Amino acid sequence: MAGKQVKKFEFVVVGGGIAGVTCVEQVASRFPSADVALITAGLQIKAVTNYKQVSKTLEEFDVEERPSGVLEERFPNLTVIHSAVKSLHTHSHCVETADGRVFGYKKLCLCSGARPKLLTQDDPRVLGIRDTDSAQEFQKRLSKAKRIVVVGNGGIGLELVYEVEGCEVIWAVKDKAIGNAFFDAGAAQFLIPALEADKPQAAAPCRRLCYTTEEPGPGAAQTFTAGGTSRGRSSGSVEPGSALGPDWHRGVELRGAERVSRRVSVEYQCEVEKIFSSEELLRSPQRPLNAESEGSWPVYIQLTNGKAVGCDFVVSATGVVPNTEPFLRGNSFAVADDGGLQVDDHMRTSEPDVYAAGDVCTACWEHSPLWQQMRLWTQARQMGWHAGRCVAADVLSEPIELDFCFELFSHVTKFFNHKVVLLGRFNAQGLGSDHELLVRCTKGREYVKVVLSRGRMVGAVLIGETDLEETFENLMLNRMDLTAYGEELLNPDVDIEDYFD
Ligand SMILES: Cc1cc2nc3c(=O)[nH]c(=O)nc-3n(C[C@H](O)[C@H](O)[C@H](O)COP(=O)(O)OP(=O)(O)OC[C@H]3O[C@@H](n4cnc5c(N)ncnc54)[C@H](O)[C@@H]3O)c2cc1C
Ligand SMILES: *[C@@H]1O[C@H](CO)[C@@H](O)[C@H](O)[C@H]1NC(C)=O
Numbered sequence: 001m002a003g004k005q006v007k008k009f010e011f012v013v014v015g016g017g018i019a020g021v022t023c024v025e026q027v028a029s030r031f032p033s034a035d036v037a038l039i040t041a042g043l044q045i046k047a048v049t050n051y052k053q054v055s056k057t058l059e060e061f062d063v064e065e066r067p068s069g070v071l072e073e074r075f076p077n078l079t080v081i082h083s084a085v086k087s088l089h090t091h092s093h094c095v096e097t098a099d100g101r102v103f104g105y106k107k108l109c110l111c112s113g114a115r116p117k118l119l120t121q122d123d124p125r126v127l128g129i130r131d132t133d134s135a136q137e138f139q140k141r142l143s144k145a146k147r148i149v150v151v152g153n154g155g156i157g158l159e160l161v162y163e164v165e166g167c168e169v170i171w172a173v174k175d176k177a178i179g180n181a182f183f184d185a186g187a188a189q190f191l192i193p194a195l196e197a198d199k200p201q202a203a204a205p206c207r208r209l210c211y212t213t214e215e216p217g218p219g220a221a222q223t224f225t226a227g228g229t230s231r232g233r234s235s236g237s238v239e240p241g242s243a244l245g246p247d248w249h250r251g252v253e254l255r256g257a258e259r260v261s262r263r264v265s266v267e268y269q270c271e272v273e274k275i276f277s278s279e280e281l282l283r284s285p286q287r288p289l290n291a292e293s294e295g296s297w298p299v300y301i302q303l304t305n306g307k308a309v310g311c312d313f314v315v316s317a318t319g320v321v322p323n324t325e326p327f328l329r330g331n332s333f334a335v336a337d338d339g340g341l342q343v344d345d346h347m348r349t350s351e352p353d354v355y356a357a358g359d360v361c362t363a364c365w366e367h368s369p370l371w372q373q374m375r376l377w378t379q380a381r382q383m384g385w386h387a388g389r390c391v392a393a394d395v396l397s398e399p400i401e402l403d404f405c406f407e408l409f410s411h412v413t414k415f416f417n418h419k420v421v422l423l424g425r426f427n428a429q430g431l432g433s434d435h436e437l438l439v440r441c442t443k444g445r446e447y448v449k450v451v452l453s454r455g456r457m458v459g460a461v462l463i464g465e466t467d468l469e470e471t472f473e474n475l476m477l478n479r480m481d482l483t484a485y486g487e488e489l490l491n492p493d494v495d496i497e498d499y500f501d
Contacts, residue, residue, distance in 0.1 A: 005102070006094055009037040011391065012105035014085050014095070016040030018063060018377055019358025019384035020111030021047060021071070026388020027109075028075040031395075035077060037103060038068070039095065041084035045071060048381055055470045056477065057410040058421070063377055085112075088327045090351045107353050107391050110327060110341065111384060114320035114359035114375060119151060119272055125299040126275065126314045129156060138254075138315065142167060145256045145312035149301055151272055152317030154181045155376075155413075160254075160315060161264050162195065162416045167256020169264045170309055172301075174271050179415065181374075184427055186439055187461050190447040194416035195264050270305035275314065320375055322360045336362035345402045346394065347387035355391055357383035363406075370408045370424040370458060370476055378411060408476055412469075421469045424476050425451055425459035440490040448490060455483035471497050 011034060013024040024038045038045070044065040051061040068080040083097035094104040116128035127138055142148065145167050150160050153173040161171050173180070177188035281300045297310025322340040327333065334342040334350040340362030347355045358380040363373045373379065382405045393400035411422045428435045428451045435458070440448040446464030450457055450472070457475045462468055475482065488494055 006104045007101070008035070008104035009079075010034040010106050011036045011109075012095065012103060012107075013038050013109045013111060014040070015111035015113055015358070015360070016042055016045035016068065016080075017111060017113045017358060018046050018048060018380040019113070019360075019387070020109070021045050022381050022384030023109050023111060023357055023388040023391075024071070024078065025075075026385055027391055028078045030388070030392040032075070033077060035079070036075070037079045037081055037105075038071065039081045039083065039085055039097060039103065040068070041082075041098075043082060044068070045080070054412065055410075055473055057405055057408045057473060058412055058469060059378055059381075059405075059410075060412055061377075061381070085326050087329060088331060088354075090331045090354060093353065105353070107355065107395065109347075109355040109357060109387050109391060110349070110360055111356070111358045111380075111387075112323040112327075112360045113380075114322045116156075116316060117319045117321050119314065119316045119318065120275060123275065126316050128316050129160075141313055142254060142256050146258055147297070147311045148256070148313055148315060149309060149311045150315045150317060152315075152319065153179060154317060154319060155179075155415075156317040158182070158415055160317065162262075163254045165255050165261050166258045167263075168258070168260075169262075170267060170311065171264055172267045172270055172272065172303055174269060176269055178266060182415070182420070182422065182427075183461065184449070186441070186449065187447055187463060190441060190443075190463060191416050191418065193444060194418065195262065267303060267305060267307065270303040270307075272301050272314075273304050274302040276300050276302070278310070281308065281310075320359060322362075324360060334364075336364060338362055346390040346400065347383060348390070355387050357387035365402065368407045371406050372409050372425070372429055374409070374411070376411060382406070408473065410473065415463075418463050419465060421460075421462040421466075423460045423462070423469065423472055424457075425453075426461045427451075428459060431458070438487060438490050440492065450489060452482065455481045457482060457489075468496070 010031070011027050013020050013027070016038060020038060020040065024036060028036045045068045047064050047066045047070070049062045049064050051059065053059050068082070072078055072080055081097065081103070083099045083101065085095045086098045087096045093106065094102050095108070096102050116130050118128050119126050127134065127141065129135055129138055142164065147168040147170065148164070149170045149172060150157055151172045153175055157171065157173070158179050161169050177183065177185040179188055179191070183191070277299060278297060298312055299314065300308055300310045301314060302308045322338070324333070324335065324339065324341055328335070331351055336342050341349045341356040341360055342364040343349055343356050343361045345365035347357055347361070349356050359375045361383065382403065386403045390400055409422070409424055413420050425431060431451070431453055435451050435453045438450040438452065446466050447461065448466055448468065449461040451459035456479055457472060460472045482489060489496065
């Protein structure tokens with residue numbers, strides 16, 4: 001970097017999200033007298049609070065935005081630099097920021113996260129939700145909206161359709177069932193009544209050992225209305241935004257312009273073909289869903305199932321793209337199919353002295369048969385933590401093993417106001433036909449699904465207060481042969497723990 005003053009640091013971490021902050025905390029506490037820099041585009045950083053280890057692999061915590069000063073207070077030799085990295089020069093070991101400064105590093109960890117994949121770029125009619133700012137923008141526009149279209153079947157789509165009140169939601173999902181990334185059709189079926197009702201329904205036990213769910217075909221639509229024709233906010237509903245997760249929940253009420261509680265229609269197995277204005281619609285042969293509203297919506301979307309629907313705006317929640325661009329130019333990073341920087345079990349990228357963690361990276365080590373990567377808070381924290389330890393171990397030439405948390409995938413969350421625990425290959429990911437499912441379901445109360453492969457439990461979905469997570473986690477981690485137990489495994493009258501104590 002000829003002609004530019006270079007400030008040199010021993011360690012540089014890029015990104016003030018969960019992964020970057022956790023990584024920099026690790027490094028700074030391990031090397032208190034080293035010069036460490038955290039370079040981040042935003043003013044705030046994300047902090048993990050109320051961390052709780054629930055079981056061997058399950059963890060729960062909150063995510064809060066904080067001013068970066070709190071980090072610098074804790075670590076006097078840490079400098080937080082608020083500017084986006086615009087280029088990386090791995091040969092000369094330095095990064096350049098948008099404000100023209102150049103910073104050298106000995107070890108670098110990239111934690112720049114991911115951004116939402118948008119249906120269209122720079123289209124004001126399409127909103128992506130990524131951070132507090134875009135969540136606030138969403139809330140503002142929702143308050144004047146009568147109908148929105150949500151596109152995408154991942155966690156954000158799920159949370160959105162459940163939380164939005166006072167506005168009709170048309171939810172376009174490309175799969176046969178809602179929440180495809182987290183659930184199978186059976187679990188989706190279990191959750192659907194929560195879209196219709198505010199209050200938990202009377203529990204009627206039912207037990208199924210195989211799936212007989214009729215899946216809606218292409219072009220099928222289902223409509224769910226909370227509280228029927230109830231006016232205003234019904235007393236049984238959840239607090240505003242509570243299930244939306246740490247990024248959103250504080251002070252974000254997701255309320256539209258209408259006096260209805262919830263009204264969601266799901267369009268299955270379809271994607272967005274085209275977005276157009278009402279003028280364009282008048283010139284096109286397509287007929288919108290509601291003939292009476294023809295020409296009166298600000299925006300229309302054409303779905304691949306042949307329907308055209310009008311709305312106030314579109315929310316695009318169709319997955320994320322890792323933020324890698326500024327780093328790729330001039331370097332030769334190995335990039336995975338999903339766009340992430342490939343990392344090995346030491347969180348090392350293919351460039352020397354450059355590590356990566358969180359949403360920006362793709363875990364390319366040989367995974368434990370019970371683990372998979374999902375771009376979630378928990379994994380951002382675990383990867384940031386592991387990356388920090390690996391950087392330290394490499395500097396000190398100490399050996400280090402892959403952390404235990406990568407043995408078993410585990411995630412606890414809330415969908416539609418139900419507690420949801422996902423363990424291992426909860427959707428039989430990568431197992432082909434080499435597996436068997438056991439299901440127990442009590443309508444409105446709990447849904448338990450176990451994935452068995454060659455007599456061993458390899459995954460589970462637990463919805464509701466099942467209290468089974470620790471037992472199942474142990475059964476999976478111990479690779480216990482369960483052939484002898486068969487269906488008894490899910491017999492609600494048998495305390496499984498008694499078997500294995
Ligand atoms: C709306 C929404 C809801 C979600 N809900 C959940 C949930 O309920 N549960 C869950 O587990 N996960 C959820 N997720 C996913 C979760 O937020 C991510 O997996 C996690 O935040 C990833 O952390 P990270 O540190 O890798 O990246 P991020 O948190 O995205 O942080 C990236 C950081 O890098 C900075 N940055 C980016 N580019 C540059 C650059 N060029 N130079 C400098 N700095 C840069 C950014 O400013 C930011 O500080 C949700 C995501 C979204 C968008
Ligand atoms: C910061 O680094 C200096 C040396 O560079 C060291 O003397 C000092 O103790 C460090 N501060 C803390 C809080 O460790």
